[in-house]
Structures are given as structure tokens and as C-alpha cells.
Amino acid sequence: MPDTSLTNAQKLARIDEFDARPGGGLFQSLLLRIGPQPWFISWYRRLGPKIDPALSRVRDGALMKSLYGLPGMVIHTTGAKSGKPRSNPLLYARDGRDFIVVGTNFGQPKHPAWTANLLAHPDAAVEVAGVTLPVHAELIEGDDWDTTFERLVRVYPGYALYLERRGDLPPRLFRLTPKP
Secondary structure, three states: OOHHHHOOOHHHHHHHHHHHHOOOOOOOHHHHHHHOOHHHHHHHHHHHHHHHHHHHHHHHHHHHHHHHHHEEEEEEEEEEOOOOOEEEEEEEEEOOEEEEEEEEEHOOOOHHHHHHHHHHOOOOEEEEOOOEEEEEEEEEOHHHHHHHHHHHHOOOOOOHHHHOOOOOOOOEEEEEEEOO
8 A cells, every 4th residue: 555545543553563573683683782883883874874774665664674673764854954855764762652763873972963954843754664654853851861762772772882972962862753
């Protein structure tokens, strides 16, 4: 069924079904071990953003999930300065209907551009399980930050190491709420 013929509720239901499928991940244990390593980060920062969006579209994301075993999306934002469409592959955690994403920039001491895009233009879209779902982004700060960030660490423990590498610059953490 084409993406355009589905309501947002149907798209979210499809994503929920996709998230419920076991991932296993052929490379998951390897990624969890080498993902936080500086040499891998250096390599993956250049290659991942080029191959992950294409991989996420093969078999509506099933190939990526079977390889990585981690929940991945492509987020579509509007450039903060340019106003042009931008797309970035990200890992996510779920909190009910919402998606939680973090801009760790692989532990680099600066915010990734997509986070500035969300601050300037909080209406975005996520592409998961072969559907594109409109969302609204909200920056998470204060008391909720630690408990929400922990959800992402449970998905990918490397985030905790990225946090250490960033020093005094905490990464921007967002809640992406699907639009009705």
C-alpha cells in the first residue's frame, strides 16, 4: 500500500508493528562493541550518513534492522539557515507514540546541524518501516533529560561514551511527537 494512501494513525501502527519485530542483527553485537571506538567513529561518521538512508529503504527498513538490529530512521528537516530540505539517518528510542532522538555528533564537541534545523523548524518528518510520518519536535531539557537520555542508552550503550567525550556540552535531546 503506498505511503500516501495511509492516514498518520495507520503509518504509526505500521511503525509500531515494525518496532515489535525482533531485530537480532547480524552485526548488532559487533556494532555494540566497536561502535564507540574512536577509529570506528571516524570511519562511520563519513560513511554511515551516505549508506544508511539507502539501506533503510530496502525492504521498508527490514534489511537494516536485520543487519544492525537497532531502530533506525531517516529524519527529514528544513535547514535552519538555508531553508532547504535535509535528511539524516538516526537511531531512535520509543516513548509510547513518540520517538526520542539525540544529537551526540558521535561524541564530537559540537551540535550536529540537524539539531539546529529542529530548533529553527520543529515540524519535520521521520521515515521508518517504509512510511513517512510527520512529527513535531520538542527539545528535552531539565529534569526529564537524564531519564529520557537513558532510554537511548538502553538502545545503544555507545551514547554514554559519546556523552563523556562531549565534555561540558550536553547533546540536544528531542521528543518527536507524531502529528494527528
